[in-house]
Amino acid sequence: MKGKTLLILALACILVLPAPSAGSPEATGPVPFVFSRGDGLFLTDTEGNSPALIRKGYDPEISPDGTEVAFTVATGKDGGGRQIGLYTISTAKSRNYRSVIPGENSYGPRWSPDGTMIVFNHWDPEQSDWVLGLLTLTDGTFRVLAPELKGVYSPFWSDDSASVYCHDLENFFRVSVETGRTAALRRFSEILGEAMPTSAIRFAVSPDGTRWLFDGEVKDTSDWLKSGDGLISALFLHTPADGTTRRITGDRICAIGPAWLPGGKDFLFYGYTEKEISGEGSGFAVFRGTLPEGKTTLLVPDGGTPSARIR
Structure with a gap:
């Protein structure tokens, strides 16, 4: 137990090191990130330090400055x-917002x-549908963002918050976070390209806001997976400026x-190759x-849902 505590403290020290400047073309030095394994959340970095278990939970996302981790708790x-x-x-302390966020499905x-707000998927029992939950950390308040929007998924932020x-x-x-005003920008299929629309698609906006990464299911053309549903998940890069x-x-x-990752050149993701699904563990790797x-490097042999400090 003492060893785990020391490791977490050592990794925490990395978090307070100066972040790369806004003009830095890429991340330099170790970048802290969190990931999940089973029902546990782990902290490590891009230099390969041994992961430290921090607590139970799911869907971890580390704050932009790397000081806190938001997560889903059962x-x-x-x-x-x-x-x-x-x-x-x-x-190493946690808090939940059960007294602030209504219901039992967020x-x-x-x-x-x-770093001042958190948006999430929230089930509205009165509407019997998914809406956008917004938690403002500066005053600890909750509200449904644009309550007229029902049956919406995959929330993510613009680079200016x-x-x-x-x-x-x-x-x-x-x-709009300030007014709640909603604009229908495009048909979703126009952004997805060859990916299929699902509620589980995850978007990530580059630090400078010019590019979006997202995952999506496509037809499986591999000679090794041959999944039962005939699909495989792939990553895509979308450029909002030209719509490509x-x-x-x-x-x-x-x-x-x-x-x-900081700098907008490298990124983390999880998934598997033929090696992961034929071995032990969860079948996922980071x-x-x-x-x-297009280079890919294995960081964590057994883990999923990574999130890195971006500042």
Whole structure:
């Protein structure tokens, strides 16, 4: 136990090192990131330090400055509920927002780039549908963002923290955080390219806001997976300025859940190759990808849902 505590403290020290400047073309030095393994959340870095278990939970996302981790926590006597939690790395203390966020079904927290708000998927029992939950950390308040939007998924932030994007499988929306005003930007299919629309698609906006990474299911053309549903997950790069989308992973890897690293050149994701599904463990591993070369490096042999400090 003492060894784990010392490791967490050592990794916490990395978090307070000066982040790369805004003009830095790429990340330099170790970048802290969190990931999940089973029902546990782990902290490590891109230099390969041994992962340290920090607590139980799911869907971890580290804050932009790397000091806190938002996550989904199981609630209720049978663990059938879901709620949003927050873990502070320097103190190793957690808190949840059950007294603030109504209901028992909220998951998938996403930090605003300025680190002051968290948006997440929230089940509204009165509407019997999924809406956008917004937690403002400066005053600990909760509200439903644009309550007229129902049946929406995959929320993520604009780089200036002023807007939240989401979709309803057919349309793609932008919602103003200040006013709640909603604009239907495009048909969702126009952004996805060859990917299929699902509620589980995850977007990640580059630090400078000019590019979006996302995952999506496509037809499996591999000679090794041959999944029962005939699908494989791939990563895509979308450029909002010109509306183009291109696939960046091939059929030698199933790739899910992208997360940018500082500088906007490298990113993390999880998934598997033929090696992972034929071995022991969860079948998932955490990888590092590089643009534009398309190079992929294994970081964590057994883990998923990575999220890195971006500042």
